[in-house]
Amino acid sequence: MQAFKNTFRAATAALALIMAAPVSAQEYPSRPVRLICPYAAGGLTDILARTVAQELSRRLGQPVIVENRAGGGGIAGTDFAAKAAPDGYTLTLAGQGLASVNTSLYPHLPYDTLRDFKPLSQIAKFSLVLVGHPRRAPESVSDLIHLARKNPDALSYGSAGNASTAHLAMEMFKEHNGLSLLHVPFKGESAALMELVAGRIDSMFATVGGSLALIRSGKLRAIAIPDDARNPLLADVPTMREAGIEDFNVFGWFVVLAPANVPERVADRLGKEFMAIGSDPGFRKAMLERGMQAVGSSAAEAAQMIEKETGRWAALVKKTGIALD
Structure with a gap:
């Protein structure tokens, strides 16, 4: 009799779990x-995070709270997110530096993006633009290449610092075209742009959002966009391909990540919401106003991009010896 009671209780408990499963699936979040x-x-990442949080909150029906965890160039916050409970209640926003480039720069990075995270979506991207002084050479991409080959290391370029997106982009441009240019790193993009305006450096890759006002005011010359298509904010500026440089495409990007082993049903729900956010007219307009472009890719596309970009920058870092300050 006791054995029967025990069996009955076990069966009842199992049935309760089975019946509760669909309810639980519907409860997130x-x-x-x-x-x-x-x-x-x-900063730009914080502004994007808050815009994404507002959109996601509207779709999930729950508050999405942005938690700033600065430190270690973004590594501390990213590592914290990697070690959070994989329940869908902790997400993180990461750019290409944290998600891809750091793997090659830090021998003891505490996280591995594709091992410790589940990519949910590439939510946005931002174009770079090659800029120069409006009254000095180079006036075009071909002009820059010609001058650099004629006088190796005579031309200088600025960046927001060693291993910044601007630095990596120009190093890749150098490798792509067999050039030798002098790198002058600064503490941030604004400082580098001011030196270019003053004529103390010759060119640089800048973010469209960070350089747009200077371009429109005539203080900088926009030379080319290293992207697949022209940027809508600089519609008269040619792409690198249009300027005669094939297979040179460099842009900045942001992905939303969840800790690895997040339940598939939760990841699927979030992935669908981020894809919807990427196509939302209001979100697209907000991104464009900040010099970015909405994307809203699938989870699979985001994972493929991270893997491809990680390999791409690893090869460049190894070949050029790029290192942090």
Whole structure:
């Protein structure tokens, strides 16, 4: 009799779990979600995080709270997110530096993007633009290549610092075209742009958002966009391909990640929401106003991009010896 009772209780408990499963699946999210921004408030990543959080909250029906965890160049916040519970209630926003480039720059990086995270979506991208002084050479891509080959290391270029997107982009441009240019790193893009305006460096790759006002005011010359298509904010500026340079495409990007082993049903729900956000007219307009472009890729596309970009930058870092300050 006791054995029967035990068997009956076990069967009842198992049935309860089975019946509860669909309810549980429908319950996500049942409480606020936090979106880790691995940088301090006020910067481009933080602005994007808050815009994404607002859109996601509207779709999930729960608050999505941005939590800034700055430190270690974004590594501390990213590592924190990697070690969070894989339940869909902690997400993080990461750019290509944190998600791809750091793998080659830090021998003891505490996280591995594709091992420790589940990519949910490439949510946005931003174009770079090759800029120069409006009254000095180079005036075009072909002009830059000609001058650099004629006088190796005579031309200088600026960047936001060693291993920044601007630095990596120009090093790849050098390798792609067999050039030798002098790198002058600064502490941030704004400082480099001011030196270019003053004529103390010759060119640089800048973000469209960071350089747009200077281009429109005539203080900088926009030379070319290293992307598949022209940027809508600089519609009269040719792409590198249009300028005669094939197979040179470099842009900045942001992905939304969840800790690895997040339940598939949760990842699928979030992935669908991010794809919807990427195509939302209001979100697209907000991104364009900040010099970015909305994407909203699938999870598979985001994972493929991270893997491809990680290999791409690893090869460049190894070949050129790029290192952090």
